[in-house]
Amino acid sequence: MPLISLQNLSVRFGGNTVLSNVSFAISAGEIVTIVGPNGSGKSTLLRSIIGAQHPDQGQINRSPGLRIGYVPQKLHIDPTLPMTVRRFLSLPQRVSDQQAATALEQAGAGQLASRQMVNLSGGQFQRVLLARALLCAPQLLILDEATQGLDQPGSAGFYQQIETLRETLGCAILMVSHELHVVMAASDRVICLNGHICCEGEPEQVASAPEYRALFGSGTQGALALYRHEHNHRHDHSCGHDHGQDTANQTRPAPASETHP
Template sequence: MSTENNILVKLNNAGYKQNNKWLVEGVSFTVEKGKIVTLIGPNGSGKSTTAKIALGFYKGIEGQVEKFTNKIGYVPQKISIDWTLPLRVNDFMLLTDKLSDDVVDEALKSTGVYHLKNKNLGNLSGGEFQRVLLARAISKKPELLVLDEPVQGVDFTGEIEMYELIKKISANLNCGILLISHDLHTVMSATDYVVCLNGHVCCCGSPTEVAFNKEYKALFGEQASKTLTIYEHKHDHIHTTDGEIKKN
């Protein structure tokens, strides 16, 4: 790790071509310790491809990717599971890694699902399952955490709580987070830097800068910008893992 800064991964004019077609090109950004960088854009804009470029999944990419850490956690957008198998949450945590009970317990507690440790994976709600995936990703205390649509299957109130949890994890672990999301109205409040993609970088900067950028408005409309700038989450209540609201 460089002693001059906290950079974990750096993309410089990166891109990837498949079957002579660019999936994404000309992407540049850095992810630093304790910071959250969010990739937004319409479907097919290259968000997941960009994340996989950063992770080193592809060979023969355009541009450069510099990684300054190998301690990486990853939550993919899709995961194939045979839901008919009697697989408990604890078993799922241990599928590919040998983790101690203490490590598993700590990760599950960090994401608020320790009470589900012995529950069948197939009986979890969408929000509970996403929290288990997140627990699995942080179990080895990564320096870089890549989250591809981490709130899918979660209702609106659950989304807000999930983004708050992601911010807390970034602070507690001092890890950098590369986040992919289409939930523009909520994700902006949990983000330090935004990269808006549509096959290339349309615009980038702070959430406010992106919200007012003409390229962003062209993609998502004037109303999206208004929604982003007025969105504010009140903390006079808590959300359960099922998305229910309880007053403090």
């Protein structure tokens, strides 16, 4: 049984269709990345999954008692408000010192408990948000542009931490990012979204799909292969087909153009 499955999900704002007939499922321990241009419905999709947006059509089926941790794009904290990392982790519900220390360690932020939130670097702040999402021992961890504003080494380190979490905690991970070659290299499966699902499959399959190239350009395929080589030292990069089945070329009709409200 998948942790969560979406069936023909559609969301409309006014007269605009933002998502149309989106269907996919996520299984335990899987890393799935959603990529797509601005306005493609990525954040709306995540908001629907966490229950913050009600779909106009379709179903979202969650396994009973599914625990979801969520890391937003950004979170504004009043810079005049004195608040330590430890205090932040106890909002809105108090957690024990041991719970806080464990979550910070898992997020790679074990030395930050006594630091003021306003004094953290961008990378440290995102790791604290990750620690907060880990407090519920999530079965599904959702990250919406979690490395926005970080430099390339900071982003790569963050995604390496995510891979480690999958290995140590066994949770599934659903990510949205614009850093195509970095985030795709850390993924088991990629879903290319543009209001509908254009193509999906393993990273190399999607990077070679015509639908993906039409949205992002052919140069991203080479960038992905290069990053996978440097990151994993692999030499077995297959493109396009997997055991004779090209899932990346399963296209679906595009909906009417969509805009966010």
